[in-house]
Amino acid sequence: MLTEKLLSIFRKDGDPFSNNAQLASLRAAVPTRSVTPAGPGRKPGRKDALTRQSRGLEQFFFNIRDVVGLSVLDCAGASQDNIDFLINLGHKVYAQDLVQNLDEAFGPDPEAQTNPSRIDYFLKQNFAYPPETLDGVLLWDSLQFMSPALLNATVDRLAEVMRPKAYLLAFFTATERVRDVPSNSFRIADNKTIVLTERGIRPAGQVFNNRNLEKLFGKFESVKFFLTRENLREVIVRR
Amino acid sequence: MSSTPYRTPEPDSRSAATVGKSVRIVGQIFTKEDLYVDGDVEGTIESMENKVTIGPNGRVQASIRAREVIILGQVQGNVETSDKVDIRKDAKLVGDITTSRISIEDGALFKGSIDIKKPEPKVTTPPPQPIVSRSAPTPVPEPYSATTPGAGLSTAAINR
Numbered sequence: 250m251l252t253e254k255l256l257s258i259f260r261k262d263g264d265p266f267s268n269n270a271q272l273a274s275l276r277a278a279v280p281t282r283s284v285t286p287a288g289p290g291r292k293p294g295r296k297d298a299l300t301r302q303s304r305g306l307e308q309f310f311f312n313i314r315d316v317v318g319l320s321v322l323d324c325a326g327a328s329q330d331n332i333d334f335l336i337n338l339g340h341k342v343y344a345q346d347l348v349q350n351l352d353e354a355f356g357p358d359p360e361a362q363t364n365p366s367r368i369d370y371f372l373k374q375n376f377a378y379p380p381e382t383l384d385g386v387l388l389w390d391s392l393q394f395m396s397p398a399l400l401n402a403t404v405d406r407l408a409e410v411m412r413p414k415a416y417l418l419a420f421f422t423a424t425e426r427v428r429d430v431p432s433n434s435f436r437i438a439d440n441k442t443i444v445l446t447e448r449g450i451r452p453a454g455q456v457f458n459n460r461n462l463e464k465l466f467g468k469f470e471s472v473k474f475f476l477t478r479e480n481l482r483e484v485i486v487r488r
Numbered sequence: 489m490s491s492t493p494y495r496t497p498e499p500d501s502r503s504a505a506t507v508g509k510s511v512r513i514v515g516q517i518f519t520k521e522d523l524y525v526d527g528d529v530e531g532t533i534e535s536m537e538n539k540v541t542i543g544p545n546g547r548v549q550a551s552i553r554a555r556e557v558i559i560l561g562q563v564q565g566n567v568e569t570s571d572k573v574d575i576r577k578d579a580k581l582v583g584d585i586t587t588s589r590i591s592i593e594d595g596a597l598f599k600g601s602i603d604i605k606k607p608e609p610k611v612t613t614p615p616p617q618p619i620v621s622r623s624a625p626t627p628v629p630e631p632y633s634a635t636t637p638g639a640g641l642s643t644a645a646i647n648r
Contacts, residue, residue, distance in 0.1 A: 320601075327575065327598035332590065336604050345599040 304475040305483030307441035319384035347391035362396035378410040386417035411488040421457035
């Protein structure tokens with residue numbers, strides 16, 4: 250019931266998952282854990298990669314389908330898979346590792362994320378784009394590690410640098426208490442499949458429920474949620 | 489996530505100019521041979537027909553224009569290549585890339601934009617035609633007439 254309710258929370262037309270058959274396929278989607286073969290860049294001790302379907306990602310690419318030459322920001326860092334996928338769709342790619350940049354800007358102390366001058370510095374370092382530059386933003390799970398002050402400032406800045414009708418994809422933990430949650434790296438396998446590799450545990454910045462998220466993205470036109478089996482909210486937001 | 493084994497390319501003194509570890513250059517570098525930078529460079533690097541490699545100790549604050557760029561160290565600046573950009577593990581690039589192909593290994597740090605330009609198709613020149621001497625034109629055999637044996641055959645045909 251909760252899943253159905255969450256799936257129905259959206260305000261945009263043209264949803265590709267609105268019929269029962271597609272809803273059933275969504276429920277049937279079972280994540281598969283696969284071992285990524287050791288490669289030259291594979292760090293020792295990294296956990297196995299988890300391959301799963303992402304309705305949020307599918308929705309993201311559905312929304313920007315049939316258009317080329319878009320500017321897409323990928324906050325997963327330098328990922329060959331993601332860059333190849335986006336380039337093959339004909340888009341210009343902006344890339345950065347937002348979680349790593351959080352560490353560089355604020356260090357391990359969560360209190361530092363409330364310092365206005367540091368927040369300002371962080372925004373200038375990471376979102377110094379001209380207004381209305383980006384047609385799509387893949388934030389993955391980076392926003393959930395921000396304190397409320399930093400999070401609100403970042404979302405406000407995103408609203409400025411995204412074009413009207415542009416989309417962003419973000420993942421938030423659906424746990425009801427603030428606690429440490431896994432941080433993952435995200436690789437795009439195809440338009441609806443992602444490969445997650447855990448890269449540590451981090452404290453979540455706050456509790457993220459539907460109401461909080463709708464309030465957070467209040468400046469945006471629409472917010473749509475997908476709840477995954479991993480207790481994660483995949484959020485598609487339209488500017 | 490390149491599957492090629494990680495190797496540090498060694499500078500080849502016979503074919504590449506080298507900026508060594510202890511060298512610091514402020515200014516513009518133009519070269520018509522491959523360039524290996526393992527020191528500090530601030531300014532611009534241009535080697536349009538060749539390969540530029542930033543070694544693991546290289547620290548470059550410069551825009552780079554080359555046929556191919558391989559980065560193992562740190563670069564802050566825009567990179568433009570006509571062929572390929574290769575960012576290896578533990579390399580760091582902050583800047584915008586314009587290239588035809590790009591390879592980024594896991595563990596590399598990149599912040600900037602990637603603009604892929606399709607390589608311009610090469611203009612193929614037609615193969616050279618055989619030179620025909622005006623003084624001795626190649627005879628064209630004429631149709632053989634059965635009614636007049638020998639008549640209508642060119643010299644070449646008869647000599648054959």
